[in-house]
Amino acid sequence: MLSEKPWKAEAFVRLFASVMVAAYAGSLLVSAVHVWRDGVKVGWPFFPLTAAALLFLGFTLVMIRKPWQLERFLPRVIALLVCFYVGFFLGFWVHRLAGVSPPTARHILLSALALQGATLVLIASFVREHDLSWGDAFGLTNAPQRAAMWGFIAACIFVPCALQMKQISYGLLKRMEEPHFKPEEQQAVQALTTTRSWWARIALGVVTIIMAPVAEETFFRGIMYPVVKRAGYPRLALWGTSLLFAAIHVNLMTFVPLFALAMLLTLLYERTNNLLAPITAHSLFNAMNFILLYAVERADTS
Numbered sequence: 001m002l003s004e005k006p007w008k009a010e011a012f013v014r015l016f017a018s019v020m021v022a023a024y025a026g027s028l029l030v031s032a033v034h035v036w037r038d039g040v041k042v043g044w045p046f047f048p049l050t051a052a053a054l055l056f057l058g059f060t061l062v063m064i065r066k067p068w069q070l071e072r073f074l075p076r077v078i079a080l081l082v083c084f085y086v087g088f089f090l091g092f093w094v095h096r097l098a099g100v101s102p103p104t105a106r107h108i109l110l111s112a113l114a115l116q117g118a119t120l121v122l123i124a125s126f127v128r129e130h131d132l133s134w135g136d137a138f139g140l141t142n143a144p145q146r147a148a149m150w151g152f153i154a155a156c157i158f159v160p161c162a163l164q165m166k167q168i169s170y171g172l173l174k175r176m177e178e179p180h181f182k183p184e185e186q187q188a189v190q191a192l193t194t195t196r197s198w199w200a201r202i203a204l205g206v207v208t209i210i211m212a213p214v215a216e217e218t219f220f221r222g223i224m225y226p227v228v229k230r231a232g233y234p235r236l237a238l239w240g241t242s243l244l245f246a247a248i249h250v251n252l253m254t255f256v257p258l259f260a261l262a263m264l265l266t267l268l269y270e271r272t273n274n275l276l277a278p279i280t281a282h283s284l285f286n287a288m289n290f291i292l293l294y295a296v297e298r299a300d301t302s
Contacts, residue, residue, distance in 0.1 A: 001137065002269060006084055007227045009227055012126075012223060012227045014068075015223065017064050025053075025057045026115050027091075027095070033110055035098050037106070042098065043097060052090050053093075056086045059087075064080065065122075108183075109200065113211075116207065117211070117215075119216075123215070123223070124292045142278050143272070144274060152280055152281070154281045155284035158281070160263060169254070193247045209283055209287045219273060245262040
């Protein structure tokens with residue numbers, strides 16, 4: 001049974017907002033790298049606008065992360081909204097100047113590093129704010145071998161089911177293909193299959209198999225789920241966090257298997273009281289899909 005977590009709802013709201021702002025700032029950095037490395041022709045304001053947008057978003061992050069005091073609430077809200085909207089609209093201008101680029105392994109890698117890296121840094125600050133260690137916060141010392149074993153077993157059982165669910169989803173979406181819809185793989189998968197650089201593939205593998213599971217499980221299962229459950233909504237905690245987890249991957253073809261995966265990972269955390277169990281299962285799930293992707297690619301090219 002999952003032990004009670006001391007997470008403050010106000011601190012979680014600040015964490016959630018910080019992750020969203022950091023993700024947007026990361027997308028600006030990716031656009032800037034795209035323009036610089038690929039020689040995209042843009043107007044002279046591009047890089048000054050990017051720097052200004054990142055500066056205002058940085059101010060926004062600083063204001064969000066500090067605990068709020070009631071006596072200074074209104075001035076903080078006004079300053080926060082001004083910095084956020086100035087940074088947001090400058091960033092929108094930056095994206096318009098950079099244009100739309102097809103996903104490449106470099107873009108996906110930079111986006112993942114920016115988002116997952118920022119999430120882990122912000123979570124570390126969140127845990128320190130509650131005067132806890134990572135082990136105490138997420139039960140990492142609670143029978144770790146047993147938790148890892150449960151995660152391994154769950155992943156081995158679930159992967160074939162997930163592949164079947166994906167095939168069914170693809171078949172249903174395929175019927176909707178004409179004239180307006182075409183089912184596609186996630187951008188990360190498209191980038192993985194098109195790149196020929198083994199260094200890029202290895203880097204993406206490290207992010208996919210290690211970094212992403214740790215960041216996503218800590219955020220969704222380790223923090224968001226207990227916060228909603230503690231507020232008195234255990235069913236919403238289970239279903240809502242699972243739906244959000246599936247939705248953030250922005251792919252209809254994988255929505256159902258990812259939703260089912262999120263439900264399984266949450267139940268694993270409840271069962272073991274150790275976040276190592278869902279992290280292990282998530283990591284193995286990603287690793288098996290990663291290996292299967294290249295096995296299929298090699299079979300197609302041979």
